[in-house]
Amino acid sequence: MAIAHELAAQQREISVSEFFAKNRHLLGFDNKKKALLTTIKEAVDNSLDACEEADILPEISVEVIDMQNDRFRIIVEDNGPGIVKKQIPNIFAKLLYGSKFHRMRQSRGQQGIGISASVMYAQLTTGRSAKITSKIGQREQAHYYELHINVQKNSPEIAKEDVVEWKKERGTRVELDIEASYSAGNQSVDEYLKQTAIANPSCTIIYTNPKAEQVIFPRVSSEQPKKPKEIKPHPYGVELGVLMNMLRFSDDRTIHSFLINEFSKVGGEAAKQILENAAIPPQSKPREMSREMIERLVEGIKRTKIQNPPTDCLSPIGQDLIEKGLRKEINAEFYASVTRSPAVYRGNPFQIEVGIAYGGTQPADQPIRIMRFANRVPLLYQQSACAVTKSIIQTAWRGYGLEQSQGAVPAGPCTLMVHMASVWVPFTSESKEAIAHYPEIIREIKLAVQEAGRRLSIYVNKKRRVADQQERVSIFENYIPEVADALARLSGAGKEKIIAAMRKMLEKNKEYIQAHKEAHQVEERKEEQARLGGFEDE
């Protein structure tokens, strides 16, 4: 008894903020290098989401200043819609506060942890508060805040609050001091911004790195991506716990109308069917359903055939823009892109897109470069744990003109980009680094990658044939003087005369090669045009 009392004295509620303060690796703050990337990523993702929602062509400036002793100041400024004064403290200094968690809509952020976690990381490592400026319109005032998070209560603490002059029409500026380290390479801020520019061709990014060098990733399309629609959840994706919650707070008078109102693709007939399969009277009150009934309801849903969820809620990048994005950032010879028709995993609609850039200055003797994107956000860590990588490995690349050893990523001068757009991208962890291995997702990625591979192989084979022809010509060009010399010795005819005649014959061969090359290019263009309409599901 006494021990239990003692233990009870130590037992208390843990706030979300406290939990994450101790488990920051779950959010992508495992080490100093990654912390820099995650902080910038969260801020940029938020900016892009906000611009997209407000139909604004994004222009984002990212500045990283080296403050010495592993401290960096990060300033991210956008031209987005801004944040109303009242919400600023909550958005930046309260974990799990956001607009995106409860909606079924494609967006970069999902849980409402990101930026506030960065603020907390700054606070833990440098003790400095976050400095936020935001303005929502030309004639509005710009509000300036310095914010802390109260870690025990998970609530914002305002250190300073002010109204300031800001020339910008509207936008948000975030300034954070964090402990971090900077290096270039595959998992760097530089790479993240470059890939972001590829997947978001309508945005301009101005990046100033810690060496005070400025890199501009310009906009290549002023076409704003289609604004994703919000949808209701589909019954197939709903779990028991979620369903219980939804029922408890439901205002619907009957379970029948609850199903129709709260889910997508459930009409009167489908609802009736579900309830029949679940053996639940249609007039039951949602709030009074027992746990046992809810379990039967979940079973009933499984046994009922329901239409797939609507897919107009998705906003793919599009074949055309994927290619433009790749052309802008990768120096290659051949580009192709594939956008699959939408598909569904566990009731969640999703869509896979693939882009490929082959040849050029890319190294031929190394594994291909894989760029993974989820809702236009580059995924730089945990490549090997990702469904994208698994699908690529399981594809037979030799037939498409790349080298591949058993169970490995193919090798060759190639970049392969895979984008998954979905209202809910299933990540393997909260730090959102790898896509989970759902069979439906792997199947779609494979089909898209195969389609891109087929088109790659057409190019590679033709290139090989042209190269063969060229080699042929060079063989003959070098052999002609030798053969002519021997013939002159045998026949007594003039060597030069023989060389000239043989060279003339070789010209015909060359013309053939040239014609072949041109036909090849034209064909490719036609092919592209034919494919712009998108692909039917197989």
Place this chain on the structure above:
Amino acid sequence: MSKKPKEALEELGKGLVKDVLSNKQPKMIVPIRALSNVTFNKKTEMLQLGGKSAERNFFNVAHAKKFLQTLEVAAASKNLLEDGKHASLRDVFYMVKRTIPNTRTNVVDEQAESDDAIEDLELLTEQSREQLNINANKMGSVAGHVVIEDKGDEINWSKMGSGGWSIPSNVEEITFKRVRAKYVIYMEKAAVWERLHEDKFWDKQNCIIMSSQGQTTRGIRRLLQRLSIEHKLPIYVLADFDPWGFYIYSVLKFGSINLAHMAESMTLGTARFLGITADDIENYGLKKHLIAFKDVDVKRLEQLQNYEWFADNKQWQRQFKLMKEMKAKAEIQALSSRGISFITEKYLPEKIQKGEFLE
């Protein structure tokens, strides 16, 4: 003599130049030298080249190099003919071997390539290698009561010391002055020839003894043919009891696949296989000196069994069958187990006297 070959070479060159100047792709038509294009003519009992030929077009990547090799060899041969000099196969290899400018390719990398080109050239010009002033290496000895003349020198085969006269690769220009012999024994092994020579077998038995080292060279084949035709001498072949020994006889008698185009000037319709036969193993007690077959031996034996020219020959099929049953082979030298001179004193005289040979 050397005028006609030179013309043939010139013709080859002129024909190709004419093609090139009239904008036609330069091509050579070369008969295929492979078992698939070789038939056995039952009437003449000779291997014959069939009608299949391959086109060698310079403007075909796969042919360009061979095309060049053949022309290089032809030009080299023309130079030899003009200078009145002879070169060995090895010489010709070095004469044409060099790196093609701007490439890392050599005209020829191995002698086998130039040898092959020379054989093609023989077919293209209908001239033998010797006529093109290209000789193989000398690889044979001969002894007997024979006097010949070669380039003005008189040579007596009975007075050549312990080494005998070494047979040149081109025997076209020698003339026989005096031939006193009842038959010729040709053996595949130089060591056996030396035994016969030391024992003065040719003197005692009044015959000619001849050998090579391994495969029979063209010079030897031609010399045997001339002795057979011009002096009506029977030719006996002494070889090991194994598929390779049998094949030496086969080449002498019927011709070889590679040189099917020259069968007429090479084959010896009258050649007789003296030994070692399966019966000799039995009769001369050589059983304990048998060497067990390897897989390759079995395979080669099966090939022999199926050759058209052996297919209907009951004597030979019986030998093949017996050898297959024994699954073993024996060397000529196995006879030495009965005494060092057993071969000259007993084996050969007995066999020839009794007429125990295969045809």
